[in-house]
Amino acid sequence: MMQVISTKSGATTKECPPTGKLIILTGPSGVGKGTLMRSLLQRHPQLHYSVSVTTRSPRPGETNGKDYYFVSRREFEELVAAGELLEWAEFAGNYYGTPREAVMNQIRSGKRVVLEIELKGARQIHTCYPSALSIFILPPSMSELEKRIRGRAQDSDEAIARRLRCAQEEINAADEFDIQIVNDDFESALNSIEAAILS
Template sequence: MMQVLSSKSGANTKECPSPGKLIVLTGPSGVGKGTLLRSLLQRHPELYYSVSATTRSPRPGEVDGKDYYFISRSKFEQLVAAGKFLEWAEFAGNYYGTPSEPVIDQICSGKLVVLEIELEGARQIRRSFPSALSIFILPPSFNELEKRIRSRGQDSQEAIARRLQRAQEEINAANEFDIQIVNDDFETALNSIEAVLFG
């Protein structure tokens, strides 16, 4: 069946003979989405991970083009104006966004494409790509999430307070998503995601 895929801006429109699927992974900061995704990609190299663009500085060990595309604010704003993102949002003072062209290309080639994005971006994807499958990763409890965020040791008290307030708002939105998975036991959570994707 021929399907026409396009981003909301219409900047990228393609006819796809046998489209793949867009998978959105979201959840509060510190819940372990990144770690789950890395393990998922190791086990399933056939998945396509869409690298996001950001204006934040690289963290130790992060590689440009692999973890994120690290770009300036002005460059990011130019891309937004040109309709080059599937979704974008400002989070903790930095922009994050998903370049649309590679995602649409990969879905058109029949791939399962995985995005790991924040709540606001995930909501934009639901509006622009209603056929996307959305998975929300929950912490076992709010106290456990607070412990994980504090143990990172890379944020000021003020930043931690902001992250926790935002995390509570995000957790309250979990029921907007197709599937909720609690990351209590890592292996169990990973198996649950696999069961959803490969059933």
């Protein structure tokens, strides 16, 4: 696998002035972080959502440039080589990454920027930007998580098993994050995220 690109130099107050804020939202696949994010943005349009780049295929209803920027593996690797991603990781056979300049411009302008990213990417951001607020979304249980993933009817049994193995590893890392929120009751989880981000 390619080497991770990160920006430890020059990634402090010069790029992240105190007027803006970087917020990381992560959790295992199927935990509901995407649905929580959409509801959060509907309630608080002043928040800036950073659209990630991915090599995976669009799911039904997803729009290029709104949900993700969908690119080929070659295009993604060119972005990595050019240093144009703030963070990136490979997950379930696909690459995911965050465009650097779009995020930094929003933070410089004083916006609260929310990244919905995978664990590996969240760790990269935390290393480069320790002042970022990090939130981990937990499922009520592994059995409930499996039920949610199966309910999407988008993955084979093999892919589901792989996602669940990955999920357990990610859940084991939840203590690395500033705040852990269990998505048992949707409204309660959303209110907890609001309180953390807007306080």
